[in-house]
Amino acid sequence: MATIAATAEPFGPRPRPFFTPARIIIYGIIIVAALYYLLPLYVMIMTSVKGLPEIRLGNIFAPPLEVTFEPWVKAWTSACTGLTCNGLAPGFWNSVKITLPSTVVSVFVAAISGYALVNWRFKGSEFFFTCLLLGSFIPYQVMLYPMVMITRELKIFGTLWAVILVHTVFGMPILTLLFRNYFASLPQELFKAARVDGAGFWRIFFQIMAPMSLPIFAVAIILQVTGIWNDFLFGVVFAGTQNNPMTVQLNNIVNSAQGVREYNVNMAATILTAAVPLTVYFVSGKWFVRGIAAGAVKG
């Protein structure tokens, strides 16, 4: 923030003839808005490193008088979710176990579908694709119970496989759209040349299409990792209590009725749960923005 404030000042080593009253107002509004958006993150971090007595006495915006990482340790190892008190660590590993295969499977299936839709059209492919896109708008609640029945029939209900299946299914529309649009933008000549040379479906995909599509794979992976990590509903319904992802455990820790509310532990737990998508966001930067922009523009 210091650097931003510095530019808003009209003095400094380099003169800026640029600074009219209008620009000061613009910067003023943007900075105030930015502070508002940053506030919850600030409050979360400050609260998570305070002791409980300090929280009860002080205000939530005050920086900690004494920094302690005990709440973080407790949130990770021994906070109580429901009946067990093992902290968030098991939830973290469940989320990892859910997110990794779900992302791999859904991105692979969607990439192949997008590839087939562009380069190997078959009768009715556009119809199925339109249905798929419209399907992405159906509220999940409508398809939830039949999906429970299907996973029960497949004998995977309450296991990680059910969650992986569900994420693959509901990730299909947006991902297929991404890949379809991307493959359609690649020059057709490449595909034709490869076919003339006798390369088959998979060979063309793995040796020509996929290597050229690394940017869109990155976008799809970012979308899926953050989306699946943040999921709550499917985790609650399909994972089974043994496999609860981090979001579900976090909600159980914070909103459990009994005991003293340890706000510092809760905030540490919240930060820990948010850490993965935030890391993805800050590390991937432009790609994340590209991902949501590309994912949002239909057709």
Added chain:
Amino acid sequence: MTDIQHAGALGRPVAADKPPGLLHNLFVRNLSAKIAATPMVVIVLVVFIGCTLWSVWFSFTDSRALPNGAFIGWEQYERLFAARRWRISATNLLTYGIFSLVFTMVVGFLLAVLMDQKIRFESGFRTIFLYPFALSGIVTGLVWQWIMNPTLGLQSTMRGLGWTNFTFDWITNTDMVLYALMIAGTWHGTGFVMVLMLAGLRGVDEEIWKAARVDGIPTWRTYLQIVLPMMRGVIVTTLVIVGSGLVRTYDLVVALTNGGPGLSSEVPAKYVINYMFNAGNLGQALAASTVMLAAVFVILIPWIVIEFGPKKAR
């Protein structure tokens, strides 16, 4: 191009004079393409069409804990609309949805316009405005629950600083809790709208701006009367995505208020889950989810008409 595609599409070789080995190869290739598209076809047929029809069908039965009830016509829907909890849920969603939609769109657009003024540290500001979107509804709900907690959060802080009459108890106030939900929801969603709107603004031709400047049209009028109408496509798409997302609102409510105080922040998505998995009243849950589906169609159909209808006219 078409020849090759036809070969793939129709499952037979391009020309008859190819050696038989290749013929076999082509057959295998086509088989691969069909196998590759199978997951998509199965998902569409079984999940998006099959499961939806299943749910709609069983919403006309008196199924309780298991889906084996007898056909009873519109009875579940009559019961649904007579239920106080559903009526509260539906009106809550309507209030919350309309306000949030307008608010996120306006704030998102204004932020995008500000960001479009060739400001310094643009990517830094964009990062700040968008990061909430990377967080889950659960995380968002819990953070704001903490900030808006009257005994420990903003209210107690302000009182501690001397404003002893300062009151900010929306989260525990039956009449105001929906607005508390809105604060959290818009914090989460405006960055997304901003990014899309910014992309839309950047897509407007620089020549238009020059022409407007030459004509002496003030900047705000250029935005309102020229640029905004030109961005219709982006705006409608954003509206549809945000709108259909609002209908699904679930985890934010679970984390922030869990529907309380009382029933004052219940939403349809929670109603469905509750009757489906906790209260064991499947018929009621399916009827409620079918109504949600209908609500989404109400949002979708105008979009489909606008987006795909006038293309011929253009």
